[in-house]
Amino acid sequence: xxxxxxxxxxxxxxxxxxxxxxxxxxxxxxxxxxxxxxxxxxxxxxxxxxxxxxxxxxxxxxxxxxxxxxxxxxxxxxxxxxxxxxxxxxxxxxxxxxxxxxxxxxxxxxxxxxxxxxxxxxxxxxxxxxxxxxxxxxxxxxxxxxxxxxxxxxxxxxxxxxxxxxxxxxxxxxxxxxxxxxxxxxxxxxxxxxxxxxxxxxxxxxxxxxxxxxxxxxxxxxxxxxxxxxxxxxxxxx
Amino acid sequence: xxxxxxxxxxxxxxxxxxxxxxxxxxxxxxxxxxxxxxxxxxxxxxxxxxxxxxxxxxxxxxxxxxxxxxxxxxxxxxxxxxxxxxxxxxxxxxxxxxxxxxxxxxxxxxxxxxxxxxxxxxxxxxxxxxxxxxxxxxxxxxxxxxxxxxxxxxxxxxxxxxxxxxxxxxxxxxxxxxxxxxxxxxxxxxxxxxxxxxxxxxxxxxxxxxxxxxxxxxxxxxxxxxxxxxxxxxxxxxxxxxxxxxxxxxxxxxxxxxxxxxxxxxxxxxxxxxxxxxxxxxxxxxxxxxxxxx
Numbered sequence: 001x002x003x004x005x006x007x008x009x010x011x012x013x014x015x016x017x018x019x020x021x022x023x024x025x026x027x028x029x030x031x032x033x034x035x036x037x038x039x040x041x042x043x044x045x046x047x048x049x050x051x052x053x054x055x056x057x058x059x060x061x062x063x064x065x066x067x068x069x070x071x072x073x074x075x076x077x078x079x080x081x082x083x084x085x086x087x088x089x090x091x092x093x094x095x096x097x098x099x100x101x102x103x104x105x106x107x108x109x110x111x112x113x114x115x116x117x118x119x120x121x122x123x124x125x126x127x128x129x130x131x132x133x134x135x136x137x138x139x140x141x142x143x144x145x146x147x148x149x150x151x152x153x154x155x156x157x158x159x160x161x162x163x164x165x166x167x168x169x170x171x172x173x174x175x176x177x178x179x180x181x182x183x184x185x186x187x188x189x190x191x192x193x194x195x196x197x198x199x200x201x202x203x204x205x206x207x208x209x210x211x212x213x214x215x216x217x218x219x220x221x222x223x224x225x226x227x228x229x230x231x232x233x234x235x236x237x238x
Numbered sequence: 239x240x241x242x243x244x245x246x247x248x249x250x251x252x253x254x255x256x257x258x259x260x261x262x263x264x265x266x267x268x269x270x271x272x273x274x275x276x277x278x279x280x281x282x283x284x285x286x287x288x289x290x291x292x293x294x295x296x297x298x299x300x301x302x303x304x305x306x307x308x309x310x311x312x313x314x315x316x317x318x319x320x321x322x323x324x325x326x327x328x329x330x331x332x333x334x335x336x337x338x339x340x341x342x343x344x345x346x347x348x349x350x351x352x353x354x355x356x357x358x359x360x361x362x363x364x365x366x367x368x369x370x371x372x373x374x375x376x377x378x379x380x381x382x383x384x385x386x387x388x389x390x391x392x393x394x395x396x397x398x399x400x401x402x403x404x405x406x407x408x409x410x411x412x413x414x415x416x417x418x419x420x421x422x423x424x425x426x427x428x429x430x431x432x433x434x435x436x437x438x439x440x441x442x443x444x445x446x447x448x449x450x451x452x453x454x455x456x457x458x459x460x461x462x463x464x465x466x467x468x469x470x471x472x473x474x475x476x477x478x479x480x481x482x483x484x485x486x487x488x489x490x491x492x493x494x495x496x497x498x499x500x501x502x503x504x505x506x507x508x509x510x511x512x513x514x515x516x517x518x519x520x521x522x523x524x525x526x527x528x529x530x531x532x
Contacts, residue, residue, distance in 0.1 A: 051419060077421040089416040091409050102409050105402055106421035150420070 004029040010059035012049040030188040034205035042214040043194040080157035092135035103153030120149040141172035165197040245496040253488020259465035260480035262438035268411040269431025276340035278458030284309040284440030314436025345455040361448035473522025
């Protein structure tokens, strides 16, 4: 099966430091793929390489038949790829409303942009009550909602999510995971989810990819990783 | 009392120009995290363009004025795209040295074309003070300066607060990487920031030169130092701070030199203010962000 996102033989890194080695990942359309692994496994670099924030030194990255290596970072969102970076990336000097509008600024369809804004506020109730608050006035959970909501403003086909559960209350994590599942089931959204929180990631994922030291060490159906104790012990440490 | 009113009125007029110039420095600081030491030279170059256009149109000040603003926009783009864009941010000193190189080049070219003598800078309105209730107050030219700076400030406030372009400009300044991921062409926003800043600087030069000795390649050097002090006083991150800082520095300078009856105190007074601000509140009066390393 060919995925909407296909990485083959991808190497990348920061200057002389190589981080990703020969990475092959295939993400089928309308699925959630969880990328798991310890700190320093290269998970964040994987997403940054996909976005073009880190230069690909070898291999190929195809999204919906298009080679991403030749796409400038600022054009990605127009192809349908939204990247929520690690540390959430809320522009703390801007208000909630401005952050959200920023996510849809490039769009031509103003009417649908307004609908997307309403949907985000409907889903993330706390944000609707803090529209005029600056980003730095929000709690960690609210910031994560804002970052995810802002990505959804672009009506993406592929969502790259970096550690959405980091320092979040379990309730908020569960809410965000439920939203991802809902978007996959209703709109066919494809998600590449980088997570330290293995249990919550595998609870919604279709596929699991385990990385270690910049390489993909195992790719399995999520339920196999979840249910097979030997696999869990070997690769995920629990 | 007469003297106090005179010094205050005159200080506010000078301060308005410093405010405009300080604003131009803040615009570049926000767009590119660079203190643009070439701002004065760029502004003078734009004023020379105005001089040439005015000369060739039979003394039309307003055509020259328009040329200065357009010239400022263009020079801002040229300086950013040809030099500053290629300066890394790893060492803050790099951009300072490159900017000083730009200063030397611009001043040499201006000296080569126009000579190093002072050329007259015309004022479009009378500079004679009007008298109200026996006190000498603003001249028509002072009022023109206030109006021009007010238009600049309102335009920038509207642009940044109310437009989509302003939202892009602010987002790019605060979070370049996130902005790129959201589809904002940050490189273009940086160039635009330079263009706006250089045009604001050109406006300041057009306003201040008729009140000083006139056009000279170095004519904005002291204005730069003074306005920079205003910008630091207000906080390099804060446009409101730049306006208030510029006005404050104009007033402080006028009181010091006026009451001491010694115009030579202007430069030491500016440096003293700069020193005190950097020692007491390096982030400036209006900086919301934590202290940044300049």
